[in-house]
Amino acid sequence: MTIGIVYPDSGNITSVCDALDRLGRSYRVLREPDLDGIGQILLPGQGRFGAVMAYFRDHGWVPALQSWAEAGKPILGICVGMQVLFDGSDEDPGVAGLGLISGQIIRLDAPKHPMIGWARVHWNRDGFAGGAAYFVNSYGLSTHPDTIATTTYGATFSVAVAQGSIIAFQFHPEKSGVWGKELLDQCLIS
């Protein structure tokens, strides 16, 4: 099956495409919700919350992603691609997120902004290898019932969530070395 990478027009997705090439996955970059033959949707981590949601609204992605999730089909979110799954974000107050998972993205209570660099990831679910991931963000999800991993920088926040057919990471597995490559391999359809 083919992975559909949604291209929100507000940043480059070269890194994530290159990572999928290294993993030998077949993918298509989607500007419009043309989902024939797509088995998993990947929401990449480029751009700010409001810009990505504006693109989604203008191109029919909001209903498309909502019915995709309701049908129980897989979605993988990375960085802002995780954040837009929720109801809203401090980054762009008043802009509605996809609301596929309930919750609010907050500005991190962190010593420096943006949080840039590698940080340890602590899983609270079996089947994931411990390690360090590469982060680039100023916003994130506070503690949440669907949290499967946390990281502490200033405060402890949720860096991975799973709910139904959705899994999402605040960090960038495509930039997290061998560890990230194995994690992506585990979470992508083949």
Add this chain to the structure above:
Amino acid sequence: MSDLLKRIIPCLDVDRGRVVKGVNFQNLRDMGDPVELAVRYEAEGADELVFLDISASSEARPTALAMVRKVSRALAIPFTLGGGLRCIDDIYAFLEAGADKVCLNTTAVSNPDIVNEGANQFGVQCIVVAVDVKRRKDGVYGVYTHGGRRDSGKQARTWVQEIAARGAGEILLTSMDRDGTGIGFDMEITGDLARTAPVPVIASGGARSPQHLRDALLGGADAVLAATMFHSGDYHVGQTKAYLAEQGIPVRLDY
């Protein structure tokens, strides 16, 4: 309590698509293929890489873009491209080719609005601003351009605050007094700016040993950049990180 780790960043000077080594950009020696070296540094445990394109001519631009494209295909860690970026289109071209960040230097001083424009268009996380400093006679650190030859008239501390406010996501701080000397980082300015800057500070200029990296990281730097100590083969990135870990510095050891 923080899970954030300190970063070790090898820096590669690139001239017309080849990694080179020289002193003050003179007597350049070919050190090899950038993609091969990048992959080797990743395997040795480098946390990120910085490529500085020192090709003087604009005809070298397509070669640099092709190199970035190849590096992006091969590398699973972040990398930054610096050198000769003059406008938003340059930034766009290198990010599109696969660079995670670009590093602006002289351009940021002569046209600081490019920092705002770049941050607005591509996000603060991909705009690194290089700040080259020298200690002036009165003890105040000034900001220099053109490889340390030209005094911009700006003061380091106020300039760092200004570019961070404009949207620099990181500061690459180089002491021009120490660069190439191998006697260690200038910790007076590095410590000061690492503590006061609202964004991460990468220390650069003067590192020749793992002890120098330790001093900068203990002094507050968020990351350290080093070239010669790794390229010469005198130190291995992984062994250096093992040493830093023994010294109590949080670094990434599982790679």
